[in-house]
Amino acid sequence: MKRLGLAAAYLALVVGAVASLLPFWWMAIASTHTTSELFATPLPWLPGGQLLENLARLQESTAFARVMLNSLGIAVVYTAFSTLVSAMAGYGLAKFRFRGRGVLLGLVLLTMMIPMQVLLVPLFQMMASMGWIDTYQAVILPFLANAFGIFLMRQAFLDFPDSLVEAARIDGAGELRTFYRVVMPVALPQLAALVIYTFMSQWNAFIWPLLMLNTETSYTVPLALNRMIGLTRVDYSGLMLGSLLATLPLLLVFLFFQKQFIAGLLGGAVKG
Amino acid sequence: MKRRIAIALAAATALSLTGCAMGGTAPAASTAPAVTASAKPTGSITVWSWDVAATALKRLATDYQSSHPDTTIDVVDIGYDNAYDKISVGLQAGSGLPDLVTIETDHASGYLGQFPQGFVKLDQVIGDKKTDFDPSKWAAATGTDGGIYMVPWDSGTVALYYRSDYLKEAGVDPNSLTTWDALIEAGKKIKAATGHTLMSIDVSSGATFGMLMQQQGAWIFDEQGNVSVNSDKAVQALTVLKKIHDEGLLKNVKGWDGRVSSTKAGDSAVHPEAVWWIGTLEGEMKELSGKFGVVPLPAFGDSARTAANGGSNLAVPAQAKNPTLAADFAAWVLADAKNQASMMKNEGLFPSYLPALKEPIFTEPSAYFGGQKVYELFAEQTGKIPPVNFTSDAAKASDIVGNAVVAAVLNGKDPKTVLDDAAKQIATATGRQIAG
Amino acid sequence: MTATATRPGGRVRGSTRLGRRLARPGLWFSLPALALFGLFFAYPLVASLIQSFFSTKGGVSRPVGTANYARLAEDPLVAQSLVNAGIILVVQVPLMIALALGIAYVLNQSWLKWRTGFRLAYFLPAVTTLVAYSVVFRVMLATDGGLVNQLLGLVGIAPVDWLNNEVWAKVAVIASITWRWTGYNMVIILAGLQAIPAEQYEAARVDGAGAWAIFSRVVVPQLRAVLVFTTVTSTIGALQLFDENFILTGGGPNNATLTPVLYLYKVAFRQFDFGYASAIAWLLVVIITIASALQFWFTRDRDARPRRSAR
Numbered sequence A: 001m002k003r004l005g006l007a008a009a010y011l012a013l014v015v016g017a018v019a020s021l022l023p024f025w026w027m028a029i030a031s032t033h034t035t036s037e038l039f040a041t042p043l044p045w046l047p048g049g050q051l052l053e054n055l056a057r058l059q060e061s062t063a064f065a066r067v068m069l070n071s072l073g074i075a076v077v078y079t080a081f082s083t084l085v086s087a088m089a090g091y092g093l094a095k096f097r098f099r100g101r102g103v104l105l106g107l108v109l110l111t112m113m114i115p116m117q118v119l120l121v122p123l124f125q126m127m128a129s130m131g132w133i134d135t136y137q138a139v140i141l142p143f144l145a146n147a148f149g150i151f152l153m154r155q156a157f158l159d160f161p162d163s164l165v166e167a168a169r170i171d172g173a174g175e176l177r178t179f180y181r182v183v184m185p186v187a188l189p190q191l192a193a194l195v196i197y198t199f200m201s202q203w204n205a206f207i208w209p210l211l212m213l214n215t216e217t218s219y220t221v222p223l224a225l226n227r228m229i230g231l232t233r234v235d236y237s238g239l240m241l242g243s244l245l246a247t248l249p250l251l252l253v254f255l256f257f258q259k260q261f262i263a264g265l266l267g268g269a270v271k272g
Numbered sequence B: 001m002k003r004r005i006a007i008a009l010a011a012a013t014a015l016s017l018t019g020c021a022m023g024g025t026a027p028a029a030s031t032a033p034a035v036t037a038s039a040k041p042t043g044s045i046t047v048w049s050w051d052v053a054a055t056a057l058k059r060l061a062t063d064y065q066s067s068h069p070d071t072t073i074d075v076v077d078i079g080y081d082n083a084y085d086k087i088s089v090g091l092q093a094g095s096g097l098p099d100l101v102t103i104e105t106d107h108a109s110g111y112l113g114q115f116p117q118g119f120v121k122l123d124q125v126i127g128d129k130k131t132d133f134d135p136s137k138w139a140a141a142t143g144t145d146g147g148i149y150m151v152p153w154d155s156g157t158v159a160l161y162y163r164s165d166y167l168k169e170a171g172v173d174p175n176s177l178t179t180w181d182a183l184i185e186a187g188k189k190i191k192a193a194t195g196h197t198l199m200s201i202d203v204s205s206g207a208t209f210g211m212l213m214q215q216q217g218a219w220i221f222d223e224q225g226n227v228s229v230n231s232d233k234a235v236q237a238l239t240v241l242k243k244i245h246d247e248g249l250l251k252n253v254k255g256w257d258g259r260v261s262s263t264k265a266g267d268s269a270v271h272p273e274a275v276w277w278i279g280t281l282e283g284e285m286k287e288l289s290g291k292f293g294v295v296p297l298p299a300f301g302d303s304a305r306t307a308a309n310g311g312s313n314l315a316v317p318a319q320a321k322n323p324t325l326a327a328d329f330a331a332w333v334l335a336d337a338k339n340q341a342s343m344m345k346n347e348g349l350f351p352s353y354l355p356a357l358k359e360p361i362f363t364e365p366s367a368y369f370g371g372q373k374v375y376e377l378f379a380e381q382t383g384k385i386p387p388v389n390f391t392s393d394a395a396k397a398s399d400i401v402g403n404a405v406v407a408a409v410l411n412g413k414d415p416k417t418v419l420d421d422a423a424k425q426i427a428t429a430t431g432r433q434i435a436g
Numbered sequence C: 001m002t003a004t005a006t007r008p009g010g011r012v013r014g015s016t017r018l019g020r021r022l023a024r025p026g027l028w029f030s031l032p033a034l035a036l037f038g039l040f041f042a043y044p045l046v047a048s049l050i051q052s053f054f055s056t057k058g059g060v061s062r063p064v065g066t067a068n069y070a071r072l073a074e075d076p077l078v079a080q081s082l083v084n085a086g087i088i089l090v091v092q093v094p095l096m097i098a099l100a101l102g103i104a105y106v107l108n109q110s111w112l113k114w115r116t117g118f119r120l121a122y123f124l125p126a127v128t129t130l131v132a133y134s135v136v137f138r139v140m141l142a143t144d145g146g147l148v149n150q151l152l153g154l155v156g157i158a159p160v161d162w163l164n165n166e167v168w169a170k171v172a173v174i175a176s177i178t179w180r181w182t183g184y185n186m187v188i189i190l191a192g193l194q195a196i197p198a199e200q201y202e203a204a205r206v207d208g209a210g211a212w213a214i215f216s217r218v219v220v221p222q223l224r225a226v227l228v229f230t231t232v233t234s235t236i237g238a239l240q241l242f243d244e245n246f247i248l249t250g251g252g253p254n255n256a257t258l259t260p261v262l263y264l265y266k267v268a269f270r271q272f273d274f275g276y277a278s279a280i281a282w283l284l285v286v287i288i289t290i291a292s293a294l295q296f297w298f299t300r301d302r303d304a305r306p307r308r309s310a311r
Helices: A002-031 A051-062 A064-095 A101-113 A116-129 A136-140 A147-158 A162-170 A175-186 A188-203 A207-212 A221-227 A236-263 B002-021 B051-067 B083-093 B105-114 B123-132 B135-140 B164-170 B180-194 B207-214 B232-246 B255-265 B277-284 B323-334 B337-347 B354-358 B374-382 B394-409 B415-430 C017-040 C042-051 C067-074 C076-107 C115-127 C130-140 C147-154 C166-193 C198-206 C211-222 C224-239 C243-248 C260-269 C274-298
Strands: B043-049 B071-077 B100-104 B150-152 B158-163 B197-201 B250-252 B268-274 B292-295 B312-315 C054-057 C060-063
Touching (some): A002 A236, A002 C166, A051 A064, A051 A221, A064 A136, A064 A147, A064 A175, A064 A188, A101 A147, A101 C224, A116 C260, A116 C274, A136 A207, A147 C224, A175 A188, A207 A221, A207 B083, A221 A236, A236 C115, B043 B051, B043 B083, B043 B323, B051 B071, B083 B100, B083 B105, B100 B105, B105 B135, B105 B150, B105 B394, B123 B354, B150 B323, B158 B164, B158 B374, B180 B232, B207 B394, B255 B277, B255 C130, B268 B277, B292 B374, B312 B323, B337 B354, B354 B374, B394 B415, C017 C042, C067 C076, C067 C274, C130 C147, C166 C243, C211 C224
Parallel strands (some): B043 B100, B197 B250, B197 B268
Antiparallel strands (some): B158 B268, B158 B292
């Protein structure tokens, strides 16, 4: 009976995994054909031989290698600082009671609830008046404090045992030290999740960098890919290839940080 | 104490923001800025464009810089998909835009209407060239004060592409397709003989409906800006499309991908589309070379046999740092026969500058079209495109119109009824009157 | 560890000298975030609120008091977009959270092989750029010859007009959201799961609890904060839906997949009425606030019993 349950679980997982991966498989196929082949009926199911040509064209039309580096630089800087800000704010909101805590939490949630589209124009004006159009600081700073991140960390720290914090405090450690030495290491699984989320959201950020950046060589990956959608011609195969390549750094970040899930456990283990 | 400071700060911020919140939408001057032509413009400008248009400008910018010392022209490809987001935000914010932007014809009236102070008047630079341009494009680039605010670039002259092999097999003479009724009859013959539908279009986009209205000189709005989408001519246009569907001759496809796949698969016999479709055919469907021909659109009675779909312009934003150079460059590129012809040759952009249509390239036979001189046909039709009044409310109307077209063509509703209903919706949404 | 029973959030501070000293660090920790929000969000937030009291026509902005807000009540598209968002919310969010929880739970089991592979497979959709995934989905959902319809054809189901039919378009949008975000929520829930000490499972088993009892009595309560997070953020995401329907259906057919944010985007960027768009945005903020508050309230920690006391 248990075997059946096990088999069922695996089957369900595999079906789900296939559904998840199906579009990627199609993207991989599309990367190896010419665009016109992609419009043929029936659609090609197997890889074609155009990979290198598509790659060359991708590089030539968007300077893709440079664009990947731009995205990487921005995402790394953003992630490092944003994670820190979120962790600190989440900790402050979860573990301390101070006047205005509720208000601050409310404000944080408010920024998450307001559709970004209406903030674009005033924010754009601000950047313009500060002379920050077409700069990387304009891409990174305005959204550095991230409501999702703060909220995530707050929830994580809420579940965090106070006993550990108390013990450190009794031992005479200052708040900052307690935070860095005791709390952060133990909250590693949640931090890892935050890093993954933050890196991913900045890597894929689209509308704000689109509005801010005006120099082709300073574009980030989504902007460069978007350029391939032209008016009367869309370089589909190049677009698919670029998109696949764009997921690689994200995969690496994910693979690296998800190991931290397992590494930083609070006295528990992966047993059921 | 802290609380009071906080309140004071908030108040101060709020007060200062009242001015800022209006951003670039408050009129800065009572008249739009104008630019004068200069014999020797200098300095540097930035230009935004996309796709092959950007390629063309980069190429011509190099030429311009060689022949005009002390000038620097930086062309940036901002991509097409979200270009208008950048442009709209820049206009609304009053800053962030370059010296020259590309704006398509169907967006032109919207921007000119919503941002009357947003662009520089170009009368002194190209005002005397009105008759040299495609009339429909000149009209769309004209502001509400009658001044010309954009330089027309390429025209989306519409004609009827057909599969010569299908027509031949069915025994239909392409030159007999002079009226829509004749086309429908031919469609039945083609279906019987070859099994192919007559046309594949994206019904919900409303583009084909727009073409059929425009060729009769009709549109969603009339010359006075009243809602005319339920006029007799519009109803006639919609009825034709409905009939084609009811006779089983229409294939509904979705979006750009849908149209391209359908054409590649050879689903249908004809396709009403603009001249730039040639680029897609020759680029994506090389294997179909020799199987196409082009004739003017079928007519409604004695209506024009062409319409417009697409095409861009160049405009100088009011916030440009060097409007003189920008305007001069735009005029040099677009109001010049040789430059426009070079863009036809290299980038497939069909000029709306009529003198350019006399260049040799437009009388060359095209192998893709079985030796037909297709560009000659389009050139002949470009000067005949009936102008229509897009108005600044084009965007509000387009969704409503698309829904109406789907209701009538695909869902069997009566054209007059759905168009009357659409007219009411548009009138409510825009505050305009329905044309009597 | 010694058993120091404390309520979540620490003991009450501010009343003793020690307490006062300890209350301020909370503010200091929050200061960077506070400063950044103050610098970059205060102006746009207030500006958009002020803007909602103006109306723009032909490039001229005039103050119109609450006219924009009154218009919200009469505008059929506002109502329709809210209904659409509500339908998507009610169907998609529970579905996705349940899936994410289920998958995370199974992936957390010690007997599972290829754990990393599965995690990767499920997470991958979340990392795709919108541009790419929208193109792929449009192609896959094409009525004629699209991948999904081809697969359906293999099992004898007639092709579905995914993007042109009012009901199926909603299904397509829900499916694409679920495809994209389930794995992401799963990762977050998994992090929470892995923080549950193994002893608790053992203790429960020793007490004779079956698999379901372990799941519902041991696991789910300890995931409370994480589940609150995923539910609240998914709800906000559903109410703020823009990406998927913008790309796949443009709000159609016939506004069947129009959501409030998509509508306000069209009003702002196609019709250039930023004032009305701001009004729509603030209406949405109110609705989302109420929805979130309700969710927080329903999932509040009703136990006054101390949690997390070590044995």
